[in-house]
Amino acid sequence: MAFFNPFTWWNGATLGTLIDSWRHGEQVGTDAQGHRYFRAKPNKRNPAARERRWVIYEGANDASRVPPEWHGWLHGRFDDIPESHLPPAKIWEVEYTPNATGTADAYRPQGALERGGKRVHARGDYESWTPDS
Structure with a gap:
């Protein structure tokens, strides 16, 4: 079952964004994840306006799923399409992974409620603070 986020219930794009695109x-x-990136030149009524750029997500709307190179393009850090300026991948580089916070894949340490809430007891090197000391 996919994670339900009440603030992005449309998954992909709103009707207005689809029409605008x-x-x-x-x-x-x-x-690589299938997100589509768009731009629109300033219109005739306002030629001095900035170029508009946006993304239509493949699946859930989550800004952390946008790779760094496309994030830079969306925010106007550079004008050319990222794929034309990317250096070749290094052998030590790993695939981009989106932020898993709030999903079933999120990291849960020992003692987390989702893992039963049992944590390792403190050893003898721990001394609790008391206001009298």
């Missing part, structure tokens, strides 16, 4: 948007690329 179809009417004004130009798809410029897709990342």
